[in-house]
Amino acid sequence: MGGLIDFFITLYNYQQQKYKILLLGLGILLFVAFILLILIIRTRTQRDLAERRFRRIKTTLENTILSIVFQADLNKRTEQIKTLKKLFENKKNTVARDAAREILRTMALQLDGESLEAVTQIYRETNLKELLLQELNDKSWDVKAAIIEEIGDIRLKELLFEVLKYTDYEVEIVRNRAQVVVLKLGGMRGLEFLNTLKSKISEWQQIQLLNQLLKLPYNQYPRTKIWLSSSNDSVVMFGLKVTQHFQQYQDKEELIKLLDHQNTEIVKKTIKVFTHLGLKNELEKIKLHYPNYSIELKVEVLKAIGELGDESDHLFLIDCMMSDDYFIVKEASKSMLRIGQKNLLYQIKDSFPDYQREIIEHSLDERI
């Protein structure tokens, strides 16, 4: 205690030093404020100048590039390409290169067939492709991700294996982008990585991959069986999405096995896939699981009955409507409507206790 008091006394006696500390702090703060103000002005001015310059160059280049893409005269085209290449080789003038890349990329996204090929060809002939490769290898993760996306947009198929290297990259965003672009450039081969994938694929990434798949000219996905039996739950989920959206009826047996899966989300999705594929014959197998399922899954089974069932299921549904759970009663009564038992529901609703009757009346209101 005495030591502490001594410490305070000593500190207090050095009053001049206190002034020094405060003055120093004040000086530093004022200096930092000044620097920050300069930075604000500089950022704004530079941004304005760069934007204006970029717009000006872009307008000029737009006509040149359009003319190259749709040029019928080969000699003239060669000349134009030479000019463009020379412009891009000027290492000090990156603005022109960036503007051209932006124009080409926008065009590639809007074009198809020969016109798209003409855009891709410009990348090859003006050495932009080499530049992309160099940046892909040397630059930071954000540039890598952007370059990979650009390669995909321009459809530089010869760079497939370069992009493939990044499908397992340490930075998630680069990895995710590479997985989609590989699919874009290489088709189904691009999904090979799923067969052995250990890390989880996020829901977002699954959607990206699925969106890309929907653009491919396939209707058979022989690998879904492998994915559906994967030990990686996220791969199973992705497999289920593919099975659903590409009507993979041949996966029926795998789907039945998944009804016993320990992951609730997988079981839920499996039942949805059954419904989506209209596998009426399998409904009894789904119903067998009903007693062992959680309420969330029971609701999903009831939805499936509504879609796949027929009037013979009405006793099962009426039994479910006696439940005390709101969601089960609501879904069972909705399914009664879907299997064409509206009149029966009207007739029997008053025989239910008040709580269940109110829920049934809710389901009967067609405006909901």
Added chain:
Amino acid sequence: MKEFDTTLSGLDIFLGVLNILIYLFTLSVMLSYLIIALLSLWYAFKHLKASKSINYLSILQSPEAPSISIVAPAYNESKTIIQNIRSLLSLDYGNYEVIIVNDGSTDTTLENAIEAYELEPVRYISPNNLKTQPIKAIYRSKNPALKNLLVIDKENGGKADALNAGINCANGDYIMNIDVDCILERDCLLKMIQPILDEPERLAIASGGVVRVANDCIIDKGVIKKVNVPKNLLARFQTLEYLRAFLLGRVAWQYLDGMLLISGALGIFNKKIMIAAGGYSTKTVGEDLEISVRMRKYCRENGIKYKVHFVPEPLVWTEVPEKLGQLLRQRNRWTRGSIETILAHKNLFFNPRYKFLGLIAYPYWVFYEWFAPLLEFFGLLTLFILLILGLLPGLYIALFLLTVVSFAIVFTITTIYAEESTYFQYKDAKGIRKLILAGLIEPVSYHFLVVWASLKGNWDYFIEGKVTWGKQVRKGFDRDTIDREKKILVSNTSGKLTPIN
């Protein structure tokens, strides 16, 4: 100046200790702000780089997009309700519903909505997972194009109660709570849901977004067309405050997994976890803070590996109070909400079971959000007394205060720089100059109002036992109301919502 020698009085020791404590607390505040600001800047730039590669539209086209229920409580919003519902119905997202909860409004909020959207009562029974005040009626539109709109009319029970009623009727997997009078960016749902879906390892239980000040912005058909710095000085100070809190605060806390508050103006939550945690508490006026803390706590206690996200982009615009009375009432309420949450979850305090939440985030909130204004007030009071008594030299106090004020100014300028380098919402150079000037006078003017409101909040909570929300007055963004249109400055294409007096 009093000289000290070896014979010390009790007062001398007290002054010495006090001096050191003031120093240490001030330094710790500055240091923590600095660390948080640097982390925020780092993360904001990282997010900016990453978001360039994110194709948000992919979820818009996807059949796998999760369903979202937007729950917007409305109390006496007759001026704005039509425009606000329209704005909510025009968001860029495929799979969502809008639930408006009329919380016993005493004006024509419900009637206006019924008339504008052709609403009719339906037989709607909700699961009542969360207890609420009685529901009077539930409405749907006769227009099939508005099938994703649901309007609940209920007895008044406060914002939390209204939110709970909305959650009971929600069909979505996720609940987005918003203040009905806010203006959402059209791609807000896409940006809010993206980090939740892009979480492979942990369960993303919630996501917050940046709230910006909409006063004097040009708004057309519920969309922000031009961002302006508010003309009203109080609103301008609040603009700086919001920028600091969101741009240089919550971003870092999210990164450290310690973000306690998801603003009531905009937040998206996992419905299952929200209901399991018990929904919004009706016992607090700070329900937004309380639910965030409770959901985190619930996950920790149940061994759920969770994550709370924050999108550092401006996603929602809100009208801030322009009158002193309204501002003081609002801040008073925020303080009481904070105290209620802190006391309701006091077992988190330095509790290692809750890891970062218990050891850092919660104590930080206690010391720097709750205690800081109190300590500041009593610190200033003590310095003033010491000055009067001649126990501390005026020059020393002036220098000390000047240093603190300078730090506040530097922090504000850093925020403006961060805004300039990241989201660049204030395109007008004149606007930025106004903000900088406001930043220079804020620490010696507006700041004291906030401290006062906080003190009053503490007084009201502990001495008066006040629990109500307090009256709120909205200027309104509604351009449809004819008599308002007459008073609104109209540019070529859009109306600027500044009434001419």
